[in-house]
Amino acid sequence: MTISVRKAALAGIAMVGATVLLAGCGSAPSASKTTSASSKYLPCMVSDSGGFNDKSFNELGLDGLKEAASGLGTSYKAVESADQTVYSSNITSLLNQKCNLIITVGYLLSDATKTAAKANPKTDFATIDDNEIDAANVRPITFETDEAAFLGGYAAASYSKTGVVGTLGGQQIPTVTIFMDGFADGVAYYNQQKHKNVKLVGWNEKTQKGVFTGGFEAGTAAKQAAQTLLDQDADVIMPVGGPIYQSAAQAIKDSKKGQVLIGVDSDTYQTDPQNASLFLTSVEKGIAPATKAVVEDAAKGNFTKTPYIGTLKNDGVGLAPFHDYKDKISSTLPAELNTIKAGIIDGSIKVESPAALTK
Template identity: 80%
Template sequence: MTISPRKAVFSGLAIVGATAMLAGCGTAPSATSTKSAAKSSYVPCMVSDAGGFDDKSFNQLGLDGLKEGASAVGATSKQVESADQTVYASNITSLVNQKCNLIITVGFLLADATKAAAKANPSVDFATIDDASTVADNVRPITFNTSEAAFLGGYAAASYSKSGVVGTFGGAQIPTVTIFMDGFADGVAYYNEQKKKDVKLVGWNVKTQKGVFTGGFDAGTAAKQSAQTLLDQDADVIMPVGGPIYQSAAQAVKAKNASTGDGITLVGVDSDTYETDPSNKSLFLTSVEKGIAPATKAVVEDSAKGKFTKTPYVGTLKNDGVGLAPFHDYDSKIDSGLKDELDKIKAGIIDGSITVDSPASLTK
């Protein structure tokens, strides 16, 4: 039987290792550097989005990949952190002026600034994480079919839920956020279909593409209130999508657990948040991961070796570019058959017998 929800992906229960090779301020910010023993004149660089490099999510993973790539080729890397979206263009320009050979921009929101800079500087290589809108000989998109992994995350959340209600909410309503939410919703729906259950999803309607959003990627009151909205609807597994916003969701969940003892859990995104944020690890059932660090590292290495290409890198279940993290502390608490079910779904997605799709896909 062929299932056609939206896009989802699951890398078994192993940590993602995207081994498939890819082939501030308005004034110029100061950039920090990383050096390896072998020296090279090649300079790979990166601009974060407003979430910052300490988001324990995709900016941080991108920076990890930049540093790893620079070390591998004996280069000095530079990075500039964006205080907000008004400085994206000036931050890119500052790195062009510092003679960067490769400039990697992190996030969909930097698309316009990256496109303009790439057009104005055809001799500089650019790469875009989570954006495939710019088509140019000197721009390489790094994208991920995260709906595949989120599908499995939604299935796992529905299986684990005790209240029969799970939820998701996002930061900004952009494709790189809603692709997670689409996959999560369809995974819940698939669980209900297979198990003849009626687990309810709150926070996102995949058909109308409407749901709960904070309006940005900052941790704070809006994110905490969004999480509380889902908690008030009895959601006991919640997936916040939008970098640091999960940190405020964790505060709301901890408060609820302390007062009720309900054992509400979170599903992380981008990284294995159990590993990247030990202070909140007890809350994470699992995480929907992107192999941002290894993908970025490979782009740096290709560019340094003169093998830069505009051909997009697409992380999928098949190439281990996306996946579901281990259940860690919840491994003994999940249904005994869940892992086998997830393995079968993963295999079905890879062989095409389960078709997963999302209107937010960056890979179409």
């Protein structure tokens, strides 16, 4: 049995009048006209610096926006941020385009979103991975990713042959460390239940210190950070930070020792076929269906400031299939994970991250 996030059907979407701007600055996108009655409603999105091709949370958010626009028979606008300096100007460009709803992707856009929402109370906003803005026109989209990462940590510890697993992050912000906390708890729970001593490198939940690349870009820093974990004999690694996993994948390929990765946000086995063979599983967030639901609610006049919260209970987070590794894991692992999932849902197994956004 597989524990997995319920996915919306995103492939093969026939877009109606949809236009996406992939720009590193705030230049104005232009959307095609439609004849649909819904075409007057314009949902929009701003990425963080990871970009819409991160095969992670920015891309998933855009997928949800696209699907919602298609179903509504309307157009959409999306602006890609080259770096943090253009967050505010990109939001302003969408305000100038008369967007009805502006979705900002990522915790780092919080300040820019808060300022824009306060200055434009008639425009609705939604924030993915941030719940720090308390305003009538801002709806948070958040996820209890520590719950799903707990399952990932347990699975990593179960699979490890060296007795060492690791995790690393992009920037040390709550939406990153919540994964790492849950992962650490899952490893500890495995050790407790199995009377083992699997070691976790790259993150200390008690001290909240660990290995970070300093950003959300693939490159030398990300590869070197992953290498520090490989050098400590970690054979299962969970990189948390959008495309930084791509550099970790290259480090594993270069080492030629058969280490594996755990993806985050999306089922990376499916979203990145080039590196699919390296993924034991992935800790998923249902960003696409959540975004779709928030856009549809707003378009129907049902916008609310009440947060959307993805949990194991509502399938908003979960653990992806083991794919190529289904015959290489312990035969008892799937049943153990289902039991743990039930325990987390009913509260008998506690998952408590200092970085939790929704608790």
